[in-house]
Amino acid sequence: MGGRRASLPLVSRLCTSVKPRNNWVQKRSFITAKDLVVEEQPSGEEEKRAVTNKLNLFSAVNQALLTVLESDPKSYVFGEDVGFGGVFRCTTGLRDRFGKHRVFNTPLCEQAILGFGIGLASMGNRAIAEIQFADYIFPALDQIVNEAAKYRYRSGNLFNCGGLTVRAPYGAVGHGGHYHSQSPEAFFCHVPGIKVVIPRSPAQAKGLLLASIRDPNPVVFFEPKMLYRMAVEEVPVDDYTLPLSSAEVMRKGSDITLVGWGAQLTLMEQACDEASKEGISCELIDLRTLIPWDKELVEASVNKTGRLLVSHEAPLTGGFGAEIAASITESCFLRLEAPVSRVCGLDTPFPLVFEPFYMPTKNKILDAIKASVKF
Numbered sequence: 445m446g447g448r449r450a451s452l453p454l455v456s457r458l459c460t461s462v463k464p465r466n467n468w469v470q471k472r473s474f475i476t477a478k479d480l481v482v483e484e485q486p487s488g489e490e491e492k493r494a495v496t497n498k499l500n501l502f503s504a505v506n507q508a509l510l511t512v513l514e515s516d517p518k519s520y521v522f523g524e525d526v527g528f529g530g531v532f533r534c535t536t537g538l539r540d541r542f543g544k545h546r547v548f549n550t551p552l553c554e555q556a557i558l559g560f561g562i563g564l565a566s567m568g569n570r571a572i573a574e575i576q577f578a579d580y581i582f583p584a585l586d587q588i589v590n591e592a593a594k595y596r597y598r599s600g601n602l603f604n605c606g607g608l609t610v611r612a613p614y615g616a617v618g619h620g621g622h623y624h625s626q627s628p629e630a631f632f633c634h635v636p637g638i639k640v641v642i643p644r645s646p647a648q649a650k651g652l653l654l655a656s657i658r659d660p661n662p663v664v665f666f667e668p669k670m671l672y673r674m675a676v677e678e679v680p681v682d683d684y685t686l687p688l689s690s691a692e693v694m695r696k697g698s699d700i701t702l703v704g705w706g707a708q709l710t711l712m713e714q715a716c717d718e719a720s721k722e723g724i725s726c727e728l729i730d731l732r733t734l735i736p737w738d739k740e741l742v743e744a745s746v747n748k749t750g751r752l753l754v755s756h757e758a759p760l761t762g763g764f765g766a767e768i769a770a771s772i773t774e775s776c777f778l779r780l781e782a783p784v785s786r787v788c789g790l791d792t793p794f795p796l797v798f799e800p801f802y803m804p805t806k807n808k809i810l811d812a813i814k815a816s817v818k819f
Contacts (some may be wrong), residue, residue, distance in 0.1 A: 495682070520572065521547045570607045571605075577612070592638060596661075606660040612704055613672070637662070642731075690733065709728070725730060745770065769784040
């Protein structure tokens with residue numbers, strides 16, 4: 445807990461100092477009409493669905509929460525400091541609009557936040573819990589792993605807490621150090637009974653968060669805080685969801701398949717651009733949902749390209765990239781032209797001043813692409 449207390453000045457810096465580093469996150473939008481899962485509407489509604497607003501990622505999250513609170517009176521948002529908007533402003537204005545009985549602060553105790561959320565969800569409510577930083581989700585591990593994930597199964601489906609959604613900002617931000625930079629998604633991918641979702645952009649964040657909240661299973665929803673202000677794009681105003689467990693091909697290619705999620709896709713896209721200048725055609729896939737992950741789509745791509753590279757910020761050993769690598773090696777072995785590659789964070793506690801050396805950068809990804817193609 446000492447790291448958290450010392451980090452309070454850091455919070456204000458995280459909210460103000462992140463600047464766009466490239467044009468990809470501001471200009472590139474990969475959402476397509478086929479991604480929107482909406483009920484058929486009268487023709488008069490088509491124009492409404494076409495209306496968009498230009499939002500950054502934290503504003504898209506805010507819009508998703510507002511949509512749920514408006515449409516479902518049995519939905520609640522709670523966590524540390526969410527009443528005033530949260531340290532990243534994702535809940536700004538929600539308490540003023542919906543009241544302190546539906547949007548409220550909790551004690552600084554993650555185990556209590558999740559325990560309360562499980563109880564609230566088990567009574568038929570939509571419980572949307574915020575963990576202020578994913579680095580501090582570990583005190584709640586028992587509640588998530590041994591309670592939320594097993595609640596349905598230990599009763600033979602007589603009762604459940606499927607209305608629980610856990611939001612948590614994760615990943616590097618440029619100066620977060622040990623306690624505000626970690627990517628713990630692999631811990632939860634090992635737990636049957638919950639889903640793990642990570643968006644890459646504002647439009648994806650809104651659609652995937654709405655789908656997660658309405659899914660009949662507990663969901664851990666990691667938000668890449670590096671993109672809260674960096675990622676800007678047009679986001680549909682209307683209520684929509686994006687399918688969970690369905691990956692998306694962001695870029696078609698023929699020489700190598702790249703798989704990633706969250707903020708790492710920004711760097712992977714840049715590496716693909718550089719590789720194309722050398723005649724290498726890369727197919728880039730955003731997994732979106734890690735559990736359950738879209739194995740069929742990745743297999744089809746690898747069977748076509750014969751090569752696979754997986755990249756994530758989390759440490760190499762035991763990362764979810766290892767699961768993808770093992771699974772694809774088993775199912776596509778005879779079609780592989782090179783060993784599966786992984787470009788990941790280093791196996792060391794997340795550093796502060798040495799963060800650039802820790803991170804799986806664009807150049808590291810590009811080098812791995814070249815090595816795989818030349819194998």
